[in-house]
Amino acid sequence: MNLPPVTGNPPVATPYFFYGLAAIMVIGGILVITRKNAVHSALALITTLLAQAALYLMLYAPFVAGVQIILYAGGIMVLFLFVIMLISIERAEKERQFNKQWLVGIAAAGALGGLFIAVYTTVTRTGSGQASTIFPSVGRDWYVEGQNTQGIASLLFDQHSGTYMFAFEIASLLLLVAIIGAVVMAKKRI
């Protein structure tokens, strides 16, 4: 489906919004793994997820942002809290926090960060000899925010341009497998 590019309004997605949201996400992420109290960790995770939803909004993907809020912040995290609330805090506070894989962790994080930086700064040459990063700063089209949901529906379900239907359904099958696995593990006799 070809969405009409907008020429009138410039995007509101200024870098400052991004820096603020990214800072919230990073701080939230750090708090998730450093807090001893599991409820505090969960609340930090919710903050991170909400900031992520705001990032989706900046990328003109309101539908994904809405789904992020409903599913993760509103649904999954509530169930998380539901379980965590029943843990005895006194005992959890006394547990020693340990991490035996910090060397591997640092290596993996460094490699991932290096990869991101490499991709962002690498200059590629297209057939016409034009040099640019894979994120060209000019000539980008931004799309009507008001068509996002309909656009996703077309990509999923349209007879002609719907190319992601199969991948989408496979992903839901994966979730079903996980649910069945959980039931099998929890119940010896079904």
Added chain:
Amino acid sequence: MHDFVQYVESYLGSDKTPGAAGNIFWATVYVLLVFVGLSIAVIAMNWLERKILAHMQVRLGPMRVGPHGLLQPIADALKLLLKEDIIPDGADKVVFWVAPFIVVLAAFTVFVVVPFGPTHAITDMNIGILFMLGVSSLSVLGIVTAGWASNSHYPLIGALRSSAQMVSYEVAMGLAVVSAILMTSLGSKDGTLSMIEIVQRQQEQGVWFLFKFFPLGIIAFAIFAVAMVAETNRAPFDLPEAESELTAGFHTEYSGFRWSLFFLAEYSAMIAVSSIAVTLWLGGWLRPFPNLLHGATWDLAFSFIPGLTFLFLGVICFYNTARMPKHPLFKIQTIGLAAFGAVLALIGVVMFIPVVRDRVGDIFWFSAKVAGFMYLYIWYRGTFPRYRFDQLMKVGWKVLLPTGLALLICTALWAMRSEVWAGVIVPVWLGFADLLRRIF
């Protein structure tokens, strides 16, 4: 200064919401108006609930503070603000402090997309209804954290009940909403999630979605109407704060200002879910019969109704002023009631001015429909006994969820049928009839 005036005036001719037009000044004005209106609605609701409940139980209700207890909500608010703000010793201070604000934020933020009229909304989003459902579902986080942070038994049980209840009923609620959204796609290229467009589609199709695909629309509405009471933790689904079992449920340990935040959030959440129901099924801001009784004369006739309503309320006040006891002790109260009636009548008169009349009509009809739901909430509380927890779960998972699923499938089939009818079934039937004619 001149630029500013021009900026302010540039919006006035626009037929878009201030959010869509990108006008920051008017967006701020609308935000303030919605916030003030909502606060007044909550205050009014507080008084009305006590009065109506009392009358249902053949009591008088608040009568002492002001005429017919009209100043009671203000006295309550003062009392709450002056009360000592207690944080329990064993409580988790930060979480205890944050929880009421999460609930209030979630309850108030949803009003960003509530359409009081085609242009009377703060903004219109492509994901309007999704945004409302998502953000209002965040309030459960506040309730759960409030119950947990209190570090006390009753609040914890209340929070557990609340999270289980809200997560379960959200599913049925979502299914009912999806079936209404399916109806928006009929007769046009694609469906819509935008709150304003949902109402406009109802106008285009010439029917409220409540009566669309009879009886499917009504069933979807009924599922939503039950689920929304459970979502807002109101009677008969008020298990999270069941006072006979849990003292006050998740906000037992809260007092003063923080408790009043929970109160505010509960009532504004009730108004929010009622506005979802009004927008999806009851035609939002549309006046009754916008297509059947159309034309300038009918528009004019219906535009008098807001003013007449307020005049009627004013007349009731004057009637009760005349009925006040003639004792000198009641002199101030009598004068107060007369003044209140005069204010209502004045509002009514102002609403007859053509400029105002044209602009408040949609807001009035939307508010009137929402007010109907508010009355239903009070009525439920006055009549239904509270559910037991297992009964609650049974209703949610074994009645509403299967009904919602079946409803969704039926709506989809019916919607498809009306499209397929012309394309497939009629030609097949014509061919069959032709075949019969050839044989005989």
